[in-house]
Amino acid sequence: MGFADQRFNVNLSILFTELPLLERPAAAAAAGFTAVELWWPWVDSPTPERSELDALKRAIEDAGVRLTGLNFYAGRLPGPDRGALSLPGEESERFRANVEAAAGFAASLGCTALNALYGNRVDGVDPDEQDALALENLVLAARAAHRIGAVLLVEALNEPESPAYPLVSAPAAVAVVDKVNAATGLGNARFLMDLYHLAMNGEDLSGVIAAYAGRTGHVQIADSPGRGAPGTGTLPLESLLDQLAEAGYEGWVGLEYKPGDRPSARAFDWLPAAARPARAPRRADSR
Template sequence: MGFADQRYTVNLSILFTELPLLERPAAAAAAGFSAVELWWPWVDSPVPEPSRLSALRRAIEDAGVQLTGLNFYAGQLPGPDRGALSVPGEESDRFRANVDVAADFAAALDCRALNALYGNRVDGADPAEQDALALRNLVLAARAADRIGAILLIEALNRPESPRYPLVSAPAAVGIVDKVNEATGLGNTRFLMDLYHLSRNGEDLPSVIERYAPKTGHVQIADTPGRGAPGTGTLPLEDLLGRLAKAGYGGWVGLEYKPGDGPSGESFSWLPAGPRTTDTAEQYEQ
């Protein structure tokens, strides 16, 4: 099993960014994809004007693609921030203000996965207090996700690019998953297994897959070292995706890579046309 046996969703916050936001869903559809995902699109606002939400919803619906994943507000991303929920003060307030906004937007598009980036360590803040704040906010997020029939995702990033982010290994992220599930009793918090980030951390990816596939709610890929399309680096992504399938993972694989110098639509030559379009029903009910 490998590339041709997966279900792919295009991250429109890193691919097709040469186009305005509202044109990207149609571009993904024109490239043959039926599913897309997004970071929180409005870094300037956790609670955007309803007209902005409506316009993006129409763009996704008109393109005929399924929104499979959405980040909660995470600060300046891309940029210096790596989330807001563990950051004391205004940033965590913004996260809480965004929770129901993001969940309601996801529900309107039948999106079943919400990703909550943990946030950086902050100078002068006690890490234990940041972790306590994070747990309180993640409980709110998990309950909002449960309200719309969705899962909450917790992601590990990589230390070289995110040196102040505390979740820089699969065990660290899964530890938070377990804490949130224990606190809520809902069981809807899952691990987001980003193979690019875990590779940059030097983790044994076959071992990570074997150990954590049962707790994984979503997978994202990019090649290393340049975070490009599969085949542009050294990561054996086809083999790793085959291992994930054999381990029982049958959900979406998010394409979260940089397209290179050309248009994003030219970055999919590694992928046969067939897997780009698939039945989107119940992908997260594993």
Template sequence: MGFTETRFNVNLSILFTELPLLERPAAARAAGFTAVELWWPWVDAPVPEQAELDALRDALNDAGTRLVGLNFYAGQLPGPDRGALSVPGAESEKFRANVPVAVEFGRSLGCTTFNALYGNRVEGASAAEQDALALENLAFAARAVAEVDGTMLIEALNAPESPACPIVSAPKAVEIVDAVNAATGLDNTRFLMDLYHLSMNGEDLEEVIDRYTGRTAHVQIADNPGRGAPGTGSLDFAALLERLRKNGYQGWTGLEYKPGDGPSAGAFAWLPAPLRAAK
């Protein structure tokens, strides 16, 4: 129950970061994981050199790790940017340039799930202007994702850590999901339910699960407080994941937590080795 019925993947942009990017897939596989996800790895290059894309693809394939989720370009993560698509000027242009590159890279690895981070409010642009730009860019991305029969995700961050982000609750994220689906008519945009961010916002996680599981295409977890591994904080993940299962969720659950003071390989004691490999 709970853990035993969950398909886990590990986020290589927050775990195993003590290693160079190209060594992380093999390290995750050595720790027992066969599925991984990534934030866009090249924070300064929405369109990297083909050789860099090829090298990462080879590293994932050689390790025997399946890429199941990929962020579109979102600026510096972790860091203050928290997204690009709603920021007028160069950042939103980088997002649009990144979309076809990210979609093709994901497709080449069998990954068809892409996360689009909304972006902070910025000076010099009204909220209405940013929201209109965001909807235009999200619709553009959703159409690109549809070409590979994929799903685009909208995620709520948390207000304490991202006070300038306007998407800091489950209802607001789902509102954006609905707006994008209405704009495109594609119905391929879904909610990314990050239980850490929602907990930091003070939301009732059981209520969120009951209300939005049917709109959810990906889940991410980290304990609260501290954004550490399950068991380092107060969240009851066995119960929460079992509630998701009972509400019909069968997708991936990404481990998106900080490993603590030691190497990342030591941050999985809470999860028995047989449950780490993709089912």
């Protein structure tokens, strides 16, 4: 198998950032890709003006690329925040206000994966209180995702870079997935397996794949250390993606790495041009 057999998309919130947001979809298309994903682009606004939503939608459509993944509002990202849904007060309210806005935008582009970052622990707040609030908000998000035929993703981050984020292992994130599915009965909450974050946590990646491939709704990659392109670190990413495919995963693999000191267009030299357009899954995509 190998890289040429994967379904890659480009995360436009970490790649092509030297360009204005509305120019990035076309840049991804010019680099040969036909699918993209995004963190919530309006970090200061969970409910942007319709004109802003329409402009981004038009840029994606005009570029001829497909939006395959979108984050819910997560605060300042990149930056100190790691989500909003477990934070009491204003940030949780901003997340709730964003749920329908994000789901509506995703639906308008046929996007069927919505990622909900959990949020950092807050000093002076009982973790159990935060977890109860998180479950309440994740249930809302899962129901909104279900209405548009999408999955809700729950992601583990890495402890060295996100020390206040409580989901810093695959089992911790999957446990939240299970709680959401139990609460909604919908079964549309899934694990977002980011191989970079899991590697930074020192997890056995082959073991994670064996245990959780069947419960994974999306995969993201970057090499480690450094969070650069494949080949810049020590992770056997090609082999790991082969293991995922052998375990039955046929979904998207998001390229969520830093381009380093080269222009973003050169950050894909590791991937043959023929492997960049999204291929059809081997069987109907059930996600």
